[in-house]
Amino acid sequence: MEELANLFHGFAVALQPFNIMVMILGIVLGVIIGVLPGLGGANGVAILLPLTFSMPPTSAIIMLSCIYWGALFGGAITSILFNIPGEPWSVATTFDGYPMAQQGKAGEALTAAFTSSFVGALFAVVMITLVAPLVASFALKFGPAEKFAVYFLAFCSFVGLSKEPPFKTIAAMMIGFALAAVGLDSITGQLRLTFGITELLNGFDFLIAVIGLFGIGEILLTMEEGLSFRGGNAQINLRVVLQTWKEMPAYWLTSLRSCLIGCWMGITPAGATPASFMSYGIAKRVSKRGKNFGNGEIEGVVAPETAAHAAGTAALLPMLSLGVPGSPTAAVLLGGLLIWGLQPGPMLFVEQKEFVWGLIASMYLGNLAGLLVVLTCVPIFAAILRIPFSIIAPLILVLCAIGAYSVHSSTFDVVLMLVFGVLGYLFKKCGYPLAPLVLAIVLGDKAEEAFRQSLLGSQGSLAVFFSNGLVSTIMVLGLIALFWSAIQEGYGRLRTSAV
Amino acid sequence: MKRSLRVAFAAGVALAIGSIPAVAAWEPVRPVEFIVPAGTGGGADQMARTIQGIVTKHNLMKQPLVVINKSGGAGGEGFLDVKSSAGNPHKIIITLSNLFTTPLATGIPFSWKDLTPVAMLALDEFVLWVNAEKPYTSAKDYLDAVKQASGTLKMGGTGSKQEDQIITVAMEKATGAKFTYIPYKGGGEVAVQLVGNHVDSTVNNPIEAVAQWRGGKVRPLCVFDDKPMSYDEQITDGKAWKDIPTCKSQGLDIEYLMLRGIFMSPRATKDQIDYYVELFKKVRETPEWQDFMKTGAFNTSFMTGADYAKWVETEEKRHELLMKEAGFLASN
Numbered sequence: 090m091e092e093l094a095n096l097f098h099g100f101a102v103a104l105q106p107f108n109i110m111v112m113i114l115g116i117v118l119g120v121i122i123g124v125l126p127g128l129g130g131a132n133g134v135a136i137l138l139p140l141t142f143s144m145p146p147t148s149a150i151i152m153l154s155c156i157y158w159g160a161l162f163g164g165a166i167t168s169i170l171f172n173i174p175g176e177p178w179s180v181a182t183t184f185d186g187y188p189m190a191q192q193g194k195a196g197e198a199l200t201a202a203f204t205s206s207f208v209g210a211l212f213a214v215v216m217i218t219l220v221a222p223l224v225a226s227f228a229l230k231f232g233p234a235e236k237f238a239v240y241f242l243a244f245c246s247f248v249g250l251s252k253e254p255p256f257k258t259i260a261a262m263m264i265g266f267a268l269a270a271v272g273l274d275s276i277t278g279q280l281r282l283t284f285g286i287t288e289l290l291n292g293f294d295f296l297i298a299v300i301g302l303f304g305i306g307e308i309l310l311t312m313e314e315g316l317s318f319r320g321g322n323a324q325i326n327l328r329v330v331l332q333t334w335k336e337m338p339a340y341w342l343t344s345l346r347s348c349l350i351g352c353w354m355g356i357t358p359a360g361a362t363p364a365s366f367m368s369y370g371i372a373k374r375v376s377k378r379g380k381n382f383g384n385g386e387i388e389g390v391v392a393p394e395t396a397a398h399a400a401g402t403a404a405l406l407p408m409l410s411l412g413v414p415g416s417p418t419a420a421v422l423l424g425g426l427l428i429w430g431l432q433p434g435p436m437l438f439v440e441q442k443e444f445v446w447g448l449i450a451s452m453y454l455g456n457l458a459g460l461l462v463v464l465t466c467v468p469i470f471a472a473i474l475r476i477p478f479s480i481i482a483p484l485i486l487v488l489c490a491i492g493a494y495s496v497h498s499s500t501f502d503v504v505l506m507l508v509f510g511v512l513g514y515l516f517k518k519c520g521y522p523l524a525p526l527v528l529a530i531v532l533g534d535k536a537e538e539a540f541r542q543s544l545l546g547s548q549g550s551l552a553v554f555f556s557n558g559l560v561s562t563i564m565v566l567g568l569i570a571l572f573w574s575a576i577q578e579g580y581g582r583l584r585t586s587a588v
Numbered sequence: 589m590k591r592s593l594r595v596a597f598a599a600g601v602a603l604a605i606g607s608i609p610a611v612a613a614w615e616p617v618r619p620v621e622f623i624v625p626a627g628t629g630g631g632a633d634q635m636a637r638t639i640q641g642i643v644t645k646h647n648l649m650k651q652p653l654v655v656i657n658k659s660g661g662a663g664g665e666g667f668l669d670v671k672s673s674a675g676n677p678h679k680i681i682i683t684l685s686n687l688f689t690t691p692l693a694t695g696i697p698f699s700w701k702d703l704t705p706v707a708m709l710a711l712d713e714f715v716l717w718v719n720a721e722k723p724y725t726s727a728k729d730y731l732d733a734v735k736q737a738s739g740t741l742k743m744g745g746t747g748s749k750q751e752d753q754i755i756t757v758a759m760e761k762a763t764g765a766k767f768t769y770i771p772y773k774g775g776g777e778v779a780v781q782l783v784g785n786h787v788d789s790t791v792n793n794p795i796e797a798v799a800q801w802r803g804g805k806v807r808p809l810c811v812f813d814d815k816p817m818s819y820d821e822q823i824t825d826g827k828a829w830k831d832i833p834t835c836k837s838q839g840l841d842i843e844y845l846m847l848r849g850i851f852m853s854p855r856a857t858k859d860q861i862d863y864y865v866e867l868f869k870k871v872r873e874t875p876e877w878q879d880f881m882k883t884g885a886f887n888t889s890f891m892t893g894a895d896y897a898k899w900v901e902t903e904e905k906r907h908e909l910l911m912k913e914a915g916f917l918a919s920n
Contacts, residue, residue, distance in 0.1 A: 107666075143645060179607055192626060228780075229780065229783055229784035230784060231784065232784060232786030233770070233786065252836075271661070272660060272661065273662050273664075273694070275748060275771060275773065277748055277749075277772055278693045278694070278747065278748030278749035278771075278916070279693070279694065279918075280661060280694050280695075280696075280751070283661075286695065287664070287665075287668050288662045289660060290660040290661030290665045290668075290696070291658075291660025291665050292660065345755060394701065406847045411780050411783070422676070423772075423776075436799070436802050436803050437799075496664075497658065497660075498621075538773075542770050542771070542772070544766060545742075545769075545770050545789075546742055546768065546770055546786070547767070548740065552908060574709075
């Protein structure tokens with residue numbers, strides 16, 4: 090039990106008064122960053138990184154990782170209140186979180202989101218504590234073919250469950266793929282679909298698309314529907330937290346499943362975004378209340394939030410043990426480690442025990458501190474919805490514009506955001522689902538890259554996707570998910586014909 | 589104990605530098621944007637953020653230095669941004685080889701001559717790596733195996749038609765061996781793909797692969813430079829950077845070093861250039877910078893002014909030739 094002794098030593102390090110102060114400061118900054126759409130954890134951490142250079146490395150990483158936790162918590166707030174996901178992995182939270190807020194249950198939705206985030210992160214931290222070395226070597230098994238299989242599974246588990254007509258889902262997804270293809274083709278090094286417009290070199294950034302599609306699109310819709318925010322009658326006292334907590338244990342199975350999905354996706358490292366989508370998709374498929382998902386079902390908030398946080402936390406493990414960041418924020422943290430003279434990699438756990446276990450202990454404490462901070466603020470957040478729409482709408486618009494601008498410091502992106510806003514409005518008016526479009530923009534180019542890398546390596550043979558146990562299993566799971574409804578129907582018919 | 593000593597030393601240096609009055613006639617009057625034409629976490633980004641940290645810690649500038657990543661179009665986004673900021677002295681950019689390769693491969697309207705050269709900070713080395721589980725102990729062993737496998741052995745590298753692939757093609761030309769080149773997004777990812785045996789070799793920069801080398805997961809075969817690296821601190825298993833032979837001594841006559849240099853926006857005045865040259869001279873003197881150079885086994889050449897411009901010009905010609913031979917030039 091050497092790990093446990095190390096961990097307690099880590100707690101002693103993290104509980105020094107200076108480190109506790111740094112922790113709370115980090116959480117508060119992180120929540121602010123998470124609330125501002127577009128700013129995001131990675132940018133926030135990058136901006137605040139220099140602040141930490143004068144601190145000892147352990148305090149510095151505690152502060153940065155607390156900013157990260159804060160941003161993870163904060164991302165859910167705007168998703169639920171305004172349908173604007175602050176982070177890619179909060180997109181799935183909007184599906185049920187926003188309808189809940191509209192029904193006056195913003196407090197419940199926020200509490201559920203924060204609590205599940207905490208549960209997911211805690212689960213992942215426990216996993217890191219217990220099985221870190223083992224898990225790290227699992228991540229090494231993931232080459233391009235395995236990565237593609239994971240993306241394939243994420244797409245399939247999402248397509249198979251859509252309530253919308255399949256052709257509308259596929260149409261939306263294909264538009265997403267087309268948008269994802271714009272910019273530099275990373276395999277050939279050639280520019281694609283940019284038509285000589287230099288602003289398009291970078292392709293369509295996911296964040297710009299999401300801020301426009303969801304945020305601006307929602308404002309346009311609300312304006313049309315008569316300038317009123319529904320959900321102003323939300324309960325705004327702390328009792329709502331306790332009431333929601335009473336309900337939560339009923340969803341333990343969803344939580345556990347989402348934790349596992351999240352950890353797995355975080356380590357592989359496919360990241361928090363596919364984790365949240367996949368977890369939402371599977372919960373919708375297997376839950377008893379699955380039919381009501383999308384209309385404000387609390388379980389639909391629990392599933393993606395738990396998985397996103399488990400993945401976000403687990404993503405730190407490959408960074409520490411292999412030096413491969415599992416998420417953009419982890420990449421910035423990695424840069425920080427190097428500046429403090431710490432070399433992430435297989436030797437970090439051996440040579441820098443105090444640092445590693447201090448960080449892991451701070452994950453426990455930082456998450457706990459984060460949960461307390463955001464839960465006490467639930468009434469304040471929920472009360473935002475009482476502000477008249479005519480006041481809040483321009484504010485959201487400004488916030489969206491700042492968010493879009495800050496992604497690449499480019500005014501072109503603000504225009505692009507407005508265009509995406511109109512597209513989002515049209516999609517909703519015509520009954521096309523936005524989620525497959527967004528999923529394709531986020532994961533489309535990554536999936537394409539992994540697919541082409543695999544085929545380069547296999548000299549063009551598709552057999553590479555079934556070349557070992559791991560990749561075949563994931564591919565078969567994907568195919569099952571894709572044809573699930575057909576399988577279920579066939580099974581149902583067999584049973585009725587047997588009776 | 590060791591760390592507290594180092595902190596004390598750093599503080600001393602900070603005081604010493606801080607007490608020297610500024611001599612440059614021009615100084616930034618608002619925050620300076622430090623553009624990185626590559627993604628977060630890569631080699632250029634790490635260097636830029638280290639510089640930002642050093643500048644902040646030692647108070648080398650009165651205005652903040654803000655690192656901004658503009659990685660779109662293999663860095664084209666960043667270069668075009670600086671190109672279009674003529675006469676704005678509050679914008680500098682750190683470059684890597686994509687300064688040459690991106691305009692050549694994609695045909696975007698940009699050349700380094702559009703920018704104002706400031707200083708060469710260092711040169712980054714390239715090393716041929718294989719997985720430590722594999723039996724190859726010299727470059728010759730490995731290249732023989734590549735020849736025998738007739739094109740099925742995989743070389744992983746960063747980006748397409750950029751430095752890693754240029755070196756790969758140069759190796760093919762020099763030896764007649766054939767690789768399957770697989771492009772990845774970043775150097776760290778490439779290193780891990782090698783550890784996981786998903787590729788057979790890489791030409792990672794030292795800083796990208798050092799962690800895996802220390803962990804005994806990868807083995808360096810040779811360095812693409814005309815002399816061995818100068819760092820003699822032991823990394824793993826009794827070996828130091830110095831002990832890696834040059835590729836030339838192994839019968840593979842290829843040299844390739846990558847520029848880590850600073851440019852600023854067009855139409856900068858001499859005062860403004862001097863300010864940044866002085867700034868980077870101070871950065872180079874800090875212990876943090878020297879530690880960083882050691883970790884990444886950088887070649888610490890420093891150049892400014894006409895020398896630097898001439899060096900860049902020669903390098904551009906060389907890249908044009910290399911890329912033309914490899915068939916990587918944009919078709920238009």
